[in-house]
Amino acid sequence: MRPLTRHGTSRGAARAVAVVAALSATLLLATGCGVTRGPQSSDLTMLIPNSPGGGYDQTGRAAIAVMENDDITGGSFEVTNVIGAGGSVAMTRLMNAEGDDRTMMTAGLGVVGSLYSFGAPYKLDDATPLAQLIEDQEGVLVPPDSPFETIEDLVEAWQADPGSIVVGGGSSPGGPDHLFPMQLASAVDIDARNVRYVPYDGGGPLTSALLGSKIDVGFSGVGEFTGQLASGELRLLAVSGEERLKGEGISQAPTLTESGIDLVFTNWRGVLAPPGISDERRAELIGMLEEMHETPEWRQALEDNGWIDEFKTGDEFTAFLQEQDERVATTLEELDLL
Structure with missing residues (x-):
């Protein structure tokens, strides 16, 4: 995980990091660690970085519905809405789950901005980028x-x-x-x-x-x-x-x-996994999302929600995340917010 010097080292940023960490710890205590999964389980957890009914929630649940209905993962999903700090709390939880290869999280431009706003010491591509699903x-x-x-x-x-x-x-x-x-x-x-x-x-x-x-x-x-x-x-x-x-x-x-x-x-939304998972497991998770993307059910979800089909995976998605980070940083600098 690389330092994010753009966020600065001011006491305000330090306080923001402390707030995010405290909120994340509280949520972890309140919600527990998710599904109790045995070593052979195919069940997965999807973290949603905002409240039920929001854009991340709609996108994540639509993707999960297709994967469960078509038995793409071989198991089921637990959906956990992690609310707070515009997505930074959820991102902190994802980063703290390093090596957990059965957890994913929806993310998008809003989480990029929240990481700057709350002085988080990481970017989206410090996790494991899987796929962009849509534009909105x-x-x-x-x-x-x-x-x-x-x-x-x-x-x-x-x-x-x-x-x-x-x-x-x-x-x-x-x-x-x-x-x-x-x-x-x-x-x-x-x-x-x-x-x-x-x-x-x-x-x-x-x-x-x-x-x-x-x-x-x-x-x-x-x-x-x-x-x-x-x-x-x-x-x-x-x-x-x-x-x-x-x-x-x-x-x-x-x-x-x-x-x-x-x-x-x-706007856009996609899916990340925690850092530190194996290349083999990353490829498996990307494969699940690719299979989901090709289904008639997903095409119907795109139409029903007015989403634009903008799908990219792996290294292409990683490069896109880096471009989006620069997009946000440039705008915030122009507004004197960095």
């Missing part, structure tokens, strides 16, 4: 009674007085729900350093903040809010990808480029 579009969300009827309404008000608009997202600084509004602000000639961003730990708390008028606009993965959008509990002003998405309460939302904003932004 972000959405611009408002409550039903919002004065912003269109993305143009929001941009006009934001440009007129950036400090008057409070935005929120389900990730720590450096995560997708933070990076997206910062890049959107820059795309419409607003100084991103003037954006008032409030982080929440996943889609549930973000929805509560929107409906409780604690924030004006939310930025997060569209797939996390299909129910609220279909029921009219939330409204979708725009999506961040190259094409519109399907679904009730979703399909009418334009892309940013349709609205004259020169920005395309996507």
Whole structure:
């Protein structure tokens, strides 16, 4: 595990590491060590770095459902949601499970950002990268009674007085729900350093903040809010990808480029294993995910959730993680957050 000098050695960073370690220890005591597995067991554990119903949870459970239904692993999964510090607590737990070749964890851009925000001494590729599973579009969300009827309404008000608009997202600084509004602000000639961003730990708390008028606009993965959008509990002003998405309460939302904003932004999610597992076992776990990826059930999950099929494994995925780390670091430096 290499030192991450970009996170610095300030007392603030040291305190953040201590907080993550303490939270991780508490969770370990509260939840135990997972499944009791004998030496010949094929059962696996999947760690999810946010609350039930969030993007990591949806992706992980969809993959698990396919692998269990098609008997790809020869066993079953225990799913453990490890909540706290935007994914850093889960990442700490994964790193502490060195050599455990029956544990996996979903991860993505949000965890990259949380590791910076909380001063963790490792990066995603310090674990064992297995596969990227998907890309996911972000959405611009408002409550039903919002004065912003269109993305143009929001941009006009934001440009007129950036400090008057409070935005929120389900990730720590450096995560997708933070990076997206910062890049959107820059795309419409607003100084991103003037954006008032409030982080929440996943889609549930973000929805509560929107409906409780604690924030004006939310930025997060569209797939996390299909129910609220279909029921009219939330409204979708725009999506961040190259094409519109399907679904009730979703399909009418334009892309940013349709609205004259020169920005395309996507999030991603993948799977890691702990550090220190054998090359042979890494290949076996990758093979399971490759088999899962080729099934009709997985293709249906992609369609149902509006996910983009962006699958890569092994060394290609490792290189991608390193690029994503640099993507986050560069943005945080530009915002004077590093």
